[in-house]
Amino acid sequence: MKTGWRQALSKFVRDRAALIGSVIILGLILCAIFAPYLAPFPDDVYEFHTSNRLRAPDGVHYFGTDRMGSDVLSRILFGARITIMIAVIAISITVAIGVPIGLIAGYYGKWPSDALMRVSDIFLAIPQVVLAIAIAQTLGPSIENVILALSATYWPFWARLVYAETRSVKNEIFIESAIALGAPPWRVMLLHVLPNIASAIIVRTSIGMGNTILTAAILGFLGLGAPPPAPEWGRMIAESREFLPEAWWYATAPGLAIFLVVMGFNLLGDGLRDILDPRIRRAASREE
Amino acid sequence: MTKHPFRLIALAAVAALGLSGAALAQGKYVHANNSGYDNLDPHAVFDVGRAASRINFYDGLYRWVDNPPKMIPWLAESHTVTEDGLSWTFKLRQGVKFHDGTEMTADDVVYSMERMLAMKKGPATLFMAIIDPGTTKAKDRHTVVFNLKEPSAVFHSTVPEILIVNSKLVKQNEKDGDWGQAWLSKNVASTGSYTLRRYDPAVGFVGARFKDHFAGWGAKSFDEIEFRTVLETNTRVLGLLKGDIHGTDGYLPQDQIARLRQASNVQIIEQESMRVFYFAVHNSRPPLNDVHLRRALSYAFDYDGFNNDLLKGAVSRNAGPVPNNLWGVPKDVKGYTYDLEKAKAELAKVKEPMRPIVIGTLAGFSETEQAATLLQNAARKIGIEIKVESAPWPVVQSRMQKEDQMYDMVPLWKSTYYVDPNNWIGEMYGMRYLPLRNNSYYRNPEVDKRLEQALKVTDQSTRDRLYQEAGRIVVDDAAGIFVYNTKWFGPYAANIGGIRFCPIGNAQDMRWAYFK
Numbered sequence: 001m002k003t004g005w006r007q008a009l010s011k012f013v014r015d016r017a018a019l020i021g022s023v024i025i026l027g028l029i030l031c032a033i034f035a036p037y038l039a040p041f042p043d044d045v046y047e048f049h050t051s052n053r054l055r056a057p058d059g060v061h062y063f064g065t066d067r068m069g070s071d072v073l074s075r076i077l078f079g080a081r082i083t084i085m086i087a088v089i090a091i092s093i094t095v096a097i098g099v100p101i102g103l104i105a106g107y108y109g110k111w112p113s114d115a116l117m118r119v120s121d122i123f124l125a126i127p128q129v130v131l132a133i134a135i136a137q138t139l140g141p142s143i144e145n146v147i148l149a150l151s152a153t154y155w156p157f158w159a160r161l162v163y164a165e166t167r168s169v170k171n172e173i174f175i176e177s178a179i180a181l182g183a184p185p186w187r188v189m190l191l192h193v194l195p196n197i198a199s200a201i202i203v204r205t206s207i208g209m210g211n212t213i214l215t216a217a218i219l220g221f222l223g224l225g226a227p228p229p230a231p232e233w234g235r236m237i238a239e240s241r242e243f244l245p246e247a248w249w250y251a252t253a254p255g256l257a258i259f260l261v262v263m264g265f266n267l268l269g270d271g272l273r274d275i276l277d278p279r280i281r282r283a284a285s286r287e288e
Numbered sequence: 289m290t291k292h293p294f295r296l297i298a299l300a301a302v303a304a305l306g307l308s309g310a311a312l313a314q315g316k317y318v319h320a321n322n323s324g325y326d327n328l329d330p331h332a333v334f335d336v337g338r339a340a341s342r343i344n345f346y347d348g349l350y351r352w353v354d355n356p357p358k359m360i361p362w363l364a365e366s367h368t369v370t371e372d373g374l375s376w377t378f379k380l381r382q383g384v385k386f387h388d389g390t391e392m393t394a395d396d397v398v399y400s401m402e403r404m405l406a407m408k409k410g411p412a413t414l415f416m417a418i419i420d421p422g423t424t425k426a427k428d429r430h431t432v433v434f435n436l437k438e439p440s441a442v443f444h445s446t447v448p449e450i451l452i453v454n455s456k457l458v459k460q461n462e463k464d465g466d467w468g469q470a471w472l473s474k475n476v477a478s479t480g481s482y483t484l485r486r487y488d489p490a491v492g493f494v495g496a497r498f499k500d501h502f503a504g505w506g507a508k509s510f511d512e513i514e515f516r517t518v519l520e521t522n523t524r525v526l527g528l529l530k531g532d533i534h535g536t537d538g539y540l541p542q543d544q545i546a547r548l549r550q551a552s553n554v555q556i557i558e559q560e561s562m563r564v565f566y567f568a569v570h571n572s573r574p575p576l577n578d579v580h581l582r583r584a585l586s587y588a589f590d591y592d593g594f595n596n597d598l599l600k601g602a603v604s605r606n607a608g609p610v611p612n613n614l615w616g617v618p619k620d621v622k623g624y625t626y627d628l629e630k631a632k633a634e635l636a637k638v639k640e641p642m643r644p645i646v647i648g649t650l651a652g653f654s655e656t657e658q659a660a661t662l663l664q665n666a667a668r669k670i671g672i673e674i675k676v677e678s679a680p681w682p683v684v685q686s687r688m689q690k691e692d693q694m695y696d697m698v699p700l701w702k703s704t705y706y707v708d709p710n711n712w713i714g715e716m717y718g719m720r721y722l723p724l725r726n727n728s729y730y731r732n733p734e735v736d737k738r739l740e741q742a743l744k745v746t747d748q749s750t751r752d753r754l755y756q757e758a759g760r761i762v763v764d765d766a767a768g769i770f771v772y773n774t775k776w777f778g779p780y781a782a783n784i785g786g787i788r789f790c791p792i793g794n795a796q797d798m799r800w801a802y803f804k
Contacts, residue, residue, distance in 0.1 A: 046665055046668060047665065048590075048593070048661075048662060048665050050590065050593035050594070050597035050598055050662070051593065051597045053597060053598065054543070067598070067658065068598075068658070068661065068662070068665075069597070140677075141677065141678075223651070223678055227675060227676055227677065228657065228660075228661045228664070228676050229661050229664060229665065239654075241520070241521075241522050242521050242522055242541060242543065242544070242654055243543055244522060246543070246547065
């Protein structure tokens with residue numbers, strides 16, 4: 001077991017993409033935690049300096065100032081907190097709903113499987129962003145509702161994935177023997193099926209984080225996210241549109257932040273897949 | 289080499305686009321509007337955002353033109369008033385044709401007035417209190433008499449808002465006694481400058497020049513006009529820069545005006561205007577019914593930062609509801625300043641339990657959102673929590689007109705519908721205009737007494753005094769947060785001539801304009 005982990009770790013370190021991804025994510029988390037210390041003007045999340053508005057980046061304001069004269073960099077650093085909070089909570093709820101549904105449906109088959117899978121098919125039939133917009137619009141703009149909209153629309157992807165994985169694992173000999181030995185279904189599901197499909201879930205979760213952050217930014221951009229003055233990245237881009245192309249830094253900075261974080265999660269997800277899931281390997285790792 | 293064919297195709301595509309653009313521009317004026325045209329009924333809609341359909345499709349008895357506004361005879365040629373100021377007789381122009389070729393008569397005028405009074409929407413607010421249904425009479429084919437319940441000092445200046453519909457045509461399309469509202473919301477039945485060619489509430493409308501219009505046409509008048517809904521400010525500005533549109537609203541953010549000034553194909557027409565920016569405050573809902581909280585909020589708005597930094601000084605501070613460049617303004621009232629110490633002192637006197645205050649802003653009008661966040665920011669420092677919500681103008685307006693649904697505060701403009709202090713302070717705070725025009729739900733008998741009296745007397749100096757007195761009380765009561773009076777910066781394509789700005793309608797009367 002130990003050697004397995006060590007092997008995985010060394011593989012991970014050698015995989016440059018995964019390493020870059022995890023460094024970016026680590027950076028994001030550190031930014032969120034230490035935002036009050038890192039931000040040059042921590043008060044600017046709420047504080048306006050109207051006479052200082054739309055200043056181009058310089059030695060004082062590294063990313064310039066926005067339409068209210070607040071420091072863009074400071075707002076982005078604090079925005080990382082909102083982004084992480086939305087992504088982590090939404091993904092946790094998503095996993096908590098999607099995984100059990102997929103497990104039960106995949107394990108039992110027959111009508112429970114049909115019922116659960118048809119429900120998730122209904123959700124999957126509507127593009128996630130469209131459904132999330134509809135839900136967020138109906139409930140009114142707030143962070144809680146964004147989280148709700150994201151979780152309500154994203155769980156079917158997990159349910160589908162876990163369902164498929166469970167179905168394939170279920171026919172393995174070790175599962176059959178566990179059942180033959182008289183293990184109750186919950187024991188088989190939790191102790192034998194789940195550990196064997198965990199890698200797929202972890203990979204999906206990492207990539208799902210990126211996707212969730214992107215969708216949350218879309219909702220923020222449309223004015224359905226955190227209400228002002230919350231330094232939400234999507235909202236910042238929406239505000240900046242009016243000042244393009246002159247105030248280029250105003251849209252570029254939050255755009256770059258979203259790009260980096262989403263790419264970070266995707267790289268990490270790809271890296272994890274290479275290590276954890278021997279069945280799907282990228283071309284690069286096959287060359288080794 | 290391989291890239292060559294693509295380049296040719298691209299060139300051809302660019303050329304084709306350019307050509308079609310030029311062909312379109314022959315006689316069609318395209319305007320981008322920052323709010324939607326959800327209804328074309330001239331008796332249902334009455335605001336600046338949707339003024340273009342009223343002005344271009346319909347004719348009133350008189351018409352406003354130029355700046356300062358002048359009233360010129362239009363469907364009516366002249367009028368006489370009886371000594372007591374109650375009976376107004378209008379002589380109509382003869383031989384005016386509706387779009388369907390029938391002649392406009394006094395019956396159509398009577399029907400139009402009755403229709404407004406029955407529908408009780410938009411423009412009806414101007415007449416409901418002074419004209420009873422059934423009292424307007426057609427004396428003969430071309431003479432109509434309005435019988436007022438009480439003398440009115442402003443009736444004369446609201447005559448241009450009596451827009452005439454084709455009564456026969458509308459009656460044919462009535463359903464269940466709805467005065468043809470369903471039909472007229474999507475159709476036009478008028479004598480107006482343009483006939484309706486295409487209409488989609490989501491897109492806007494296209495009008496074709498009505499060649500038989502009684503007022504005739506200039507040699508170069510537009511054949512077609514299109515008013516398109518474009519909520520995105522940047523899209524409107526880019527459209528103007530690229531030549532896809534020929535004009536847009538004259539109240540763009542100053543950052544955009546500065547950008548447009550640099551373009552050689554765009555002209556900016558500057559005019560003095562009367563358009564007061566203020567926060568409509570729900571004066572009846574706790575805790576905002578407490579004058580000290582309203583005063584605290586009035587002290588918590590950074591007027592200087594907003595007017596001079598955000599709007600780059602393109603506006604001037606207006607301490608009360610009536611624009612400073614009009615009469616009836618108490619010049620000695622300096623209004624509130626940004627002073628958080630005074631705000632705190634006022635807040636300490638508030639007895640009502642506090643709760644978060646909700647501000648509704650107008651989507652597509654970023655200035656309203658900036659004003660709201662500026663107030664939110666300062667209010668937070670003195671311990672008042674403010675939430676900001678955004679919605680499209682028609683949604684905000686319909687909420688404002690219901691006392692239980694009105695937001696706690698709405699930052700918006702009070703534009704000119706007729707040039708009289710009553711247009712501002714009277715409609716904003718007079719009880720007779722509840723709830724359609726008085727969205728502040730302000731009920732102060734002392735103010736109301738003066739506003740009512742000012743409507744009934746005709747002596748100018750008395751009216752001036754009454755409006756000044758009412759203005760003093762309203763400002764002292766902090767019935768609203770009064771911010772600025774504006775200038776109009778009309779952005780048009782450089783090849784457009786004949787734009788005739790009037791504070792009423794904001795230059796959207798397209799019959800005077802042409803391509804140079």
